[in-house]
Amino acid sequence: MANSEQHAADWLNFLLAQDLPFAEALSTQVGVGKVGQLCACGCHGFAFDVPANVDFLPLQSGPGIFYEMVLSSNFSEEIDLLLFTDERGCLSWVDVTYGACNIEPMPEGIVPELVTGIWPGTRKDLPTVEVEVKHSTKSWWKFGYRR
Ligand SMILES: [Zn+2]
Secondary structure, three states, X not given: OOOOHXXXXXXXXXXXXXXXXXXXXXXXXXXXOEEEEEOOOOOOOEEEEOOOOOOOOOOOOOOEEEEXXXXXXXXXXXXXXXXXXXOOOOEEEXXXXXXXXXXXXXXXXXXXXXXXXXXXXXXXXXXXXXXXXXXXXXXXXXXXXXX
């Protein structure tokens, strides 16, 4: 399923529809920014540009991985979402990959089902997020890896 701005918009809308602890900041940034470059590898990754001189709430202080979310899907593999910020703490990139390691292009007709895991990035100054794992897919942790 080729990447497109529509897919990027759909993923942003999906994120905004979740009850995320940073929903307000994300919503202000999505409101003033726009989808940028689309990854062409077969995933649904995309850049996001928040322009200078606009009002926004930062997602975190500084650049880096901000948040990871794993979703079960109607296919055999999960969907991984990774959010990155730039030095202003603005959303700068969203990785949307099929399987834990971007194993294949995102299949045609895939839809997210349940959130099975959430990890606030690698930073230590973020609050811990409690998530109830409602459903387990067939399990990256069995193989002992995680990006
Ligand atoms: Zn890609």
